[in-house]
Amino acid sequence: MSKPTVAEADPGKIRDAIRDRALSLGFDAVGFARAELGDEARERLAEFLREGRHGDMGWMEEKADRRVHPQALWPEARTVIALGTSYAPAEDPRALLAHPDRGIVSVYAKNRDYHDLIKGRLKTLGQWIAHTFKAELKVFVDTAPVMEKPLAAKAGLGWQGKHTNLVSREHGSWLFLGEVYTTLDLPPDEPGRDRCGSCRRCLDACPTSAFPAPNQLDARRCISYLTIEHKGPIPEDLRPLMGNRIYGCDDCLAACPWNKFAQRSREAAFLPRAELTAPRLADLAQLDDAGFRQVFSGSPIKRIGRDRFVRNVLVALGNSGDARHAPVVEALLNDANDVVRDAAEWALGRLCPSRETGEGI
Structure with a gap:
């Protein structure tokens, strides 16, 4: 019996094969979604921009139309493959708050730039998909107008917590995200279900009160924004609230109770460099x-x-x-x-x- 052509192959089996391949390449979470976003994601972004909560990040406003419509970025896209890689730390990153002579660097930045590792892994997966299933595709990792968190939630990797970040039952708040847009029309996974309940630990943990309400972030008060994206002087009323955080902030992430299920990242490239552990x-x-x-x-x-x-x-x-x-x-x-x-x-x-x-x- 002749082998089925790509056109005849069962979409569910293609999806399963891609999932298996992605996991074998080192990704920790894989999900599939239609290349579209609903009204809620669009309305959230519109409100965020309308209120000026993006601060100096003008690029968010300039490319908002492509950000909220995946097919506006690439009309041929039919499926988004959302991929996550855990960078869960071994210890609570807030422990250094007790040592004010040392600087706190966000967990994600304590070693090599994660973009390089994730992008390389995405390209390897993409080449295999293109060769095996004769499909067109594009890969992204925080370098294009892609709403990564809503797409990852739609693909079942987790849900957007009250701190607006993705939360996973298996990996807590510690997932690097990447996406493969493809012309393959594959069955979507069930979207992630919000499991935050009445918990608001992430909101209460924020040193600068950057959350006007659950699921809303004002970047202009966020320490990650202030220490990374903001180019001018930091507002004086916020400086005393920053403590010894010198690059990013993990407080809202670290406060999430779902982190108790997260296992320390297995990626050597994400382990902290000695000179950035407590500089x-x-x-x-x-x-x-x-x-x-x-x-x-x-x-x-x-x-x-x-x-x-x-x-x-x-x-x-x-x-x-x-x-x-x-x-x-x-x-x-x-x-x-x-x-x-x-x-x-x-x-x-x-x-x-x-x-x-x-x-x-």
Whole structure:
């Protein structure tokens, strides 16, 4: 008997084969959804933009039409294959809050840039799908106007929690997401069911009250946005609330009770580098551009540049309450970058409140 052609192959078996292949490549979660989004996702994004909660992220508004309509991004797409890779940490990332002389780097950024690993794995899967099933496809990992979280929820990987991030019964709040858009018309999985109930631990954990209501985020108050996307001075009323968080924030993720089911990530590339486990703020503040590039080579931190990073470190030093850091801060009062100088003046004023700050001290 001759082997069935791709056109004759059972779509359910194709889906199962793709799922098995993806899991064998190292993905931890795989789901399938129609290449479309419902009204709820579109309305959420419209409200987010209408309220100006995207802050400086103008690119979200510029490409909103393609973001809410997968087929506007690629008209030939019929199915979205949503894929997740766990980066669950071994310990609660909030433990370093008790050590104000050390900087807290978001779990996802403590080693290599996850985009590189996930993108490579997506391409490998995509090449296999294209060769095996003669299908067209495109792969994405946080690099295109794709609403990853709603699509992952629709594909059954989990649900969007009250902190707006994806929550998985198996992996908690710790999944990197990627997508394969394909011309294959495959049976969709059941969407994830919201299992947050009355819990609001993620909302209550936010240091800056960045959630106006459940399932709503105001990025302008989010520490991840302020330390990564925001380029100017950080609003002074928010600086004391940031503590020693210098790149991103995991508080709302770490507070989720579903994390108790998450097993530590098996990816060696996601294990924290020793120098980013509990870095000394005083050492980081002294990095020049060359030193910054060397320390953060291959890291997602590198993309924000030395000036923005040192700004974050200075805010953390100002929150440390340790006047012994004053000389390190003083050295940056005459920095070439005005945002760094502003942060240094503020930090010195916090560390030595009785002392008048200004250039030339």
